[in-house]
Amino acid sequence: MRLMTVAELNNYIKEKLEGDLFLNNIWLKGEISNFKFHYSGHMYFTLKDAQATIKCVMFRSRCSNLKFLPENGMGVVARGRVGVYERDGQYQLYIEEMQPDGIGTLYIAFQQLKEKLEKEGLFDQKLKKKLPRLPKRVAVVTSPTGAAVRDIITVLHRRCPHIEILLIPVAVQGENAPPEIARAIEMVNAYGQADVIIVGRGGGSLEELWAFNTEIVARSIFASSIPVVSAVGHETDFTIADFVADLRAPTPSAAAELVAPNYLELVQRLAELQERLVLGINFYLQKNRNRLEVCMKSRVMSRPMDLIQSLVQKLDYTVARLEQAMRGFHREKASRFQVACAGLNNLNPLATLERGYAVCRDKVTGSPKTTISQFRVGETVEIILRDGLVDCTVERTEEGNS
Structure with missing residues (x-):
């Protein structure tokens, strides 16, 4: 049997409690x-x-x-994890968030759906679609009565009178509201003629806004190929639809402001761009007109033959220099050729014969005889002279210079 200390026991119990997944995230x-x-x-x-x-x-x-400020006697709904405070050996709830009990059930459902959809990537900013700068037709999915639809229509017409409004009337609270809103978004996408969709309603309690916290509405917004602007309640109200939509507007009026461009500002901007374009074209034309005038006044344009004659003279001068260079080249090469010929002539054995010398060679082999030892008395040799050859018989040989 192992004997444990109190600290070891408390630590063991702590590890057991904190290792339980259920106890790590509970609502109480x-x-x-x-x-x-x-x-x-x-x-x-x-x-x-x-x-x-x-x-x-x-x-x-x-x-x-x-x-809110908690106080004694207040009913609350809290989310947290169960752990052990080892020093006192007691387990306790470490609270992460807390709401008054009056909206506890709905708030828990809101948080659970929010966590689920966020894990699935429905809130990913990378998937948000950009709103068109100049929409031609805006689909409005909301109640046909009430201040919200009037505000949206008024602002859209004020900012851009030419914009078309496609009103899709739906219930915005109650049991029928979520499927009606989802079907309306799907219908606008199937119709395919709207450039942007505004989905929303005026302010209200959490219960009244609950249709926009449902999964069916969230998934229909996410599945829309047309950009969706969520405009639910007041600026302080946040719904699941706000997180899924491509853009969240704090109020229905603000949604219309974000969707519709200001017509007067566009007209003014176009006028400014037109003015800048005219000024730019005039500046470009004037600059090139000035360049043309300078060119027309230049010597090249006023007396074009001067340039041609100058180039012809330059060509004649270049040809003359080329001819002179070629003649000098030929003279140099001819002189070098004569010197080479003279050198070759000095080496010519016939030139030696012209000076009175003769060449003696063997009668049989024709090889030259250059030393006395090559001669034998009685043999016949050939003597080559300037103008012919003579056969001679050797009668005597004598060494030494004569």
Whole structure:
């Protein structure tokens, strides 16, 4: 049997509790008691119901997101994880977020759907479609009565009188609202004539806006090939439709402002561009007209033959220099040829014979005899002279110079 310390036991229990996936993210409903707002910014209190209590702590980083001030006796719905405070050996709920109990169920459903769709990528900014700069037709999916549709139509006509409005009347609250809104978005896409879709309604409570927090509406917006602007409630209201839509407008009027270009501003902008275009063309024409005038006044244009005659003279001078160079080249080559011929003539053996010398060679082999040892008494040799040859018989040989 292993003997454990108290610290080891508390740590073991902590690991068991914090390793449980279910206990890592639970929603809990209860009433606040023993509330204490610590000077550090942390909140400590107990959640209780008729049968039990549990210690709770909400750290300062999470408290900053609260939209209400908790107090004793208040019913709340909280989301958090169960853990163990080892020093005291007690388990407690570490709260991540908390809402008053009155909207707890809807808020939990909102958060759960938001987390689900976000994981699937329906909120990905990279998938958002850009709104057209100059839409011709705007589809409005909303209730046919009420201030929202009037505001949208008024702003669209004021900003751009030529824009066409395609009104798709739907219920915006109640059980029929979600499927009607989804079908309307699908119908606009099937029709294919709208450039942008505005989906929304005026302000209201969370329950009244709930149609825009449903999965069917969210998926229909995401599936739309036409850009969708969500305009639900007031500026402080956020719905699932806002996160899925290509653009969120704080109010229906603001949606119309974002969708429709200001007609007067466009006209003014076009006038400015037209003016700039005319000025640019006039400047370009004047610049080239000035260049043409300068060219026409130049010597080349006024007396073109001067340039031609100058070039002809330059050509004649170049030809003359070329001919002179060729003659000098020929003289040099001829002189070098004569010198080479003279050198070759000096080496010519016939030239030696012209000076009175003779060549003696063997009668049989024809090889020249240059030394006394090559001669034998009685043999016949040939003597080559300037103008012929003579056969001679050797009668005597004598060494030494004569």
